[in-house]
Amino acid sequence: MPTPPASPLDNPHDVNLLPSRIPRPLQIAAVVVFVLGVLASGIFSFTEHWRRATFTLGVALLWLSVLRLTCDSKILGVLAVRSRTFDALYTALGGSLMIFLSSSVDSLGS
Template sequence: MTAATANRWVRLARRNLPLLAVAAVVLVAVIFVLAERWRRGAFVFGLATLLAAGFRLCLPEEEVGLLAVRGQTFDVAALTAVGGAIVWLAVSIDPLGTG
């Protein structure tokens, strides 16, 4: 592997690191859902969405990779609204069978 190729892979990995971090948190959420812990899975999924909003807000356009879909204001507002709604729903729904 040449130095130019290695440098290209490092830049690609660095640029997509925020997306990989969000994907790892989503994977944890999926594992919770598959283990029949759907409320925890929904909560963690909401946190992953809020994490994506935080990355989009704090990192420059060059470093957020595929998390940049539209303008920064729209992306942050949409991700925060959806993530906040998911977290709120996950914590506000009473668990079944605890009447």
């Protein structure tokens, strides 16, 4: 089966990758879960629950690294910046550091 012509918005790093085996609606639902995690982190931040916000954002970034490895770039859109490997490692490292930060800082309350 011939490959459809590339759109100028396609990620050039993912041109030769096979499509994901995960059904499209499930991929979209997984991205929605990521967005809800980021929103929850923002709500925690606005309500001054900094450790919860940091932990939630870290978990969301770890989830994004899983999404980057398993979902199509067209589904992820602007969340797919570079190659799958680079994006997954970068978000996994960032998420791990956020989770470590949230667990290592003492709470201000007693």
